[in-house]
Amino acid sequence: MDNNRRKFLKMAGATALAGIGAPAVVKLTSTSAHASSAAHGAPAVAAHAEGGSDGIRLGLLIDMRKLYGKPELIEKAVNACNSHHNIPKIESKKSEIKWIWPMPFPNAFPEHSHYHYPKQAQENKFPVLCNHCDNPPCVRVCPTQATFVEKETGIVAMDYHRCIGCRFCMVGCPYGARSFNWFDPREHIEKYNPEFPTRMRGVVEKCTFCDERLARGLEPACVEAVKESGAFVFGDLNDPNSEIRQILDKEPTIQRKPALGTKPSVFYIV
């Protein structure tokens, strides 16, 4: 009897070990896993050169050369976005809602920041927003699929109806591009835009590249606001004839935290 139990336990232990160990062995022997993780670490230029998803992938290029010394232009773009989307104005750093906002260079580009970086880059703030990544961590961690990649456009969209306010996406996003409504936002909105709903307490929100405007053939509100300056260029990253691709193919650009492998769709000319 004792002998039988001993044998059984030995067999059970060996089987359990084999079960736990098998995935690790498979991972170590497969070469594709190594190849893809290497690609993720590639710098920004390589990341956009290798392409992302097929079909339309909308992206934004911000030409900072046209924005240096003109913080009012960035403010104009931010205000256009805020008033268009009924974004509440909350002063507290902890509770504020941000879709597009100005950020100092070292905060926006920690990987590119170093001693003796051009003075104008250090002194000017950069407009930052949701990067609409090709490989968005927020989408991967959302338990309800309230945030998802729109297949038609590559936009990382939000379905507020499904958001349960768990804020996993805020933890997942390496760009801090998501905001949580700690309060009823309506009390903090000065004037309603009847074309857009507000959000409610307990949901996460962020920039959606104005997909509701795109559907009506309009450009995103921020792009339209600073149209004359030509600092914001919006278009399809996968279309070789689009204006944004023409510039991307010609000019060196940088992206925010490219080494994380999220493949952002927002590019900056510094």
Added chain:
Amino acid sequence: MFNKRIVIPGLLIFVLFVTFPFWYNGLSAGPMPKPELPPGGEKECVAPASEMRAKHMKLLNEWRDAALREGKRDMINVNGVDYRRSLQLACMECHSNKEKFCDECHVYVDVTPKCWNCHITPADIEAKNKETH
């Protein structure tokens, strides 16, 4: 049956107690709600009134999923009229008085849809935009 004298009157009292709300109101459900028709005088909707009455919540959910999740934000054409797939931008265009149209029935049947936590009504917009100007 044991304890007939206690059990049967007890059951009767229980049934009377449970049905109290019904017979207290004289077996009537109260006056029927009369939602106000569109103030603009529109007669046509995206579907016949009977269908809208029964299935508007289903239609709104379908529109929501079509617009938000499938990216179908194009107009839908019903009897030559274009409608946007939107509660706030299509429904409220005609049924602009939420208090007298939506709430009438929702209060009567005691349902509180969450639509208005985010979607703003013409009255909300007017109140807010008057406040600041």
